Amino acid sequence: MTSHAIEVKNLYKIFGPRGEDYVDVVRNGMGKAELNEKHGHVLGLQDINISMPGGCITVVMGLSGSGKSTLIRHINRLIDPTAGEVLYDGVDVCKMNENDLRNFRRHKTAMVFQKFALLPHRTVLENTIYGLEIQGVERRESEKRALGWIERVGLKGFERHYPNQLSGGMQQRVGLARALTNNAEILLMDEAYSALDPLIRVDMQTVLLELQSELKKTVVFITHDLDEALRLGDKIAILRDGRVVQQGTGQEIVLSPADDYITAFVKEVNRGRVVHVETIMRPLSGSPEGLPIAADTVLEAAARTMTSAHLNTAHVVDANGRPIGSVDLQTIIGAMVMPASHHESKAA
Numbered sequence: 001m002t003s004h005a006i007e008v009k010n011l012y013k014i015f016g017p018r019g020e021d022y023v024d025v026v027r028n029g030m031g032k033a034e035l036n037e038k039h040g041h042v043l044g045l046q047d048i049n050i051s052m053p054g055g056c057i058t059v060v061m062g063l064s065g066s067g068k069s070t071l072i073r074h075i076n077r078l079i080d081p082t083a084g085e086v087l088y089d090g091v092d093v094c095k096m097n098e099n100d101l102r103n104f105r106r107h108k109t110a111m112v113f114q115k116f117a118l119l120p121h122r123t124v125l126e127n128t129i130y131g132l133e134i135q136g137v138e139r140r141e142s143e144k145r146a147l148g149w150i151e152r153v154g155l156k157g158f159e160r161h162y163p164n165q166l167s168g169g170m171q172q173r174v175g176l177a178r179a180l181t182n183n184a185e186i187l188l189m190d191e192a193y194s195a196l197d198p199l200i201r202v203d204m205q206t207v208l209l210e211l212q213s214e215l216k217k218t219v220v221f222i223t224h225d226l227d228e229a230l231r232l233g234d235k236i237a238i239l240r241d242g243r244v245v246q247q248g249t250g251q252e253i254v255l256s257p258a259d260d261y262i263t264a265f266v267k268e269v270n271r272g273r274v275v276h277v278e279t280i281m282r283p284l285s286g287s288p289e290g291l292p293i294a295a296d297t298v299l300e301a302a303a304r305t306m307t308s309a310h311l312n313t314a315h316v317v318d319a320n321g322r323p324i325g326s327v328d329l330q331t332i333i334g335a336m337v338m339p340a341s342h343h344e345s346k347a348a
């Protein structure tokens with residue numbers, strides 16, 4: 001099986017000298033605060049089950065201390081679990097021997113960090129080829145590959161610059177070029193854009209989305225920012241106190257938040273950029289009217305298209321171009337401002 005998917009199954013991490021001894025008490029309901037108080041151990045992760053589909057971006061989101069970094073570090077086993085499995089293409093990373101683990105880390109995974117982790121005395125080019133050097137790839141070949149990625153991330157002309165001559169956004173581009181040069185199937189991005197200014201951050205998200213539409217890596221992206229999660233995530237898992245409180249598409253989470261905690265998170269979200277027209281369309285009655293609009297078009301884009309065509313009605317088409325429903329501008333605009341509960345009661 002080589003779907004390049006990652007399956008996290010029943011994963012527990014309890015920090016402390018005798019973590020294993022406390023898995024059962026946690027399974028039986030002891031929470032983080034009580035475990036810390038009574039036994040002096042820290043509950044990092046509790047019964048995590050997440051499927052991260054191959055070729056997709058899975059975002060792990062949560063506030064500080066919710067367990068995001070602990071989780072991503074299990075994927076390349078920088079942290080060993082207290083219990084549970086992390087399967088990649090069906091193989092448990094947690095059971096790999098030293099040699100297999102070294103190969104897995106070097107060839108299958110690449111990490112992009114918040115603080116860039118660039119070597120200050122190396123140029124952009126030398127930083128980018130660093131991973132290939134370790135792998136023992138011949139210099140001419142590694143330079144050729146690195147130069148290609150440096151250009152793809154928009155740094156052509158900066159190959160001989162040193163990190164301290166670059167802005168934060170440019171340094172993060174070097175981090176991305178270095179990760180891509182490794183040609184790994186899995187890209188692990190730990191708060192990669194959190195230190196960047198908002199506009200640069202959006203630029204970097206765009207760079208990632210453009211590259212991903214072509215490269216189809218299995219990306220695990222950690223963030224504490226919901227807008228970033230919604231923009232990037234094919235799938236989003238939200239952690240709280242080491243547990244998954246909800247997972248699904250951005251649209252699922254925004255329209256049906258699992259609890260008050262997530263409701264508070266999604267309250268300010270711009271629904272127009274998250275909800276798809278197919279969610280609010282009416283069944284077709286009669287022949288299709290107006291423009292065809294793809295089912296997965298977000299409301300804001302649909303409204304823009306219809307407004308510029310001076311049309312109030314459009315028909316929604318599936319991936320094969322078959323008409324499956326209809327929408328009008330008023331419904332779209334209403335849905336963009338309506339809270340999730342209204343959608344549900346309307347749909348019920």
Ligand SMILES: Nc1ncnc2c1ncn2[C@@H]1O[C@H](COP(=O)(O)OP(=O)(O)OP(=O)(O)O)[C@@H](O)[C@H]1O
Nearest residue numbers: 015042043044062063064065066067068069070071
């Ligand atoms: N080595 C460690 N020893 C003890 N406790 C730890 C260790 N590493 C993490 N923790 C604890 O595990 C929990 C999860 O931490 P983690 O760093 O994974 O959260 P996070 O969501 O990544 O937070 P942040 O956004 O601040 O990085 C926290 O309570 C943290 O204090």
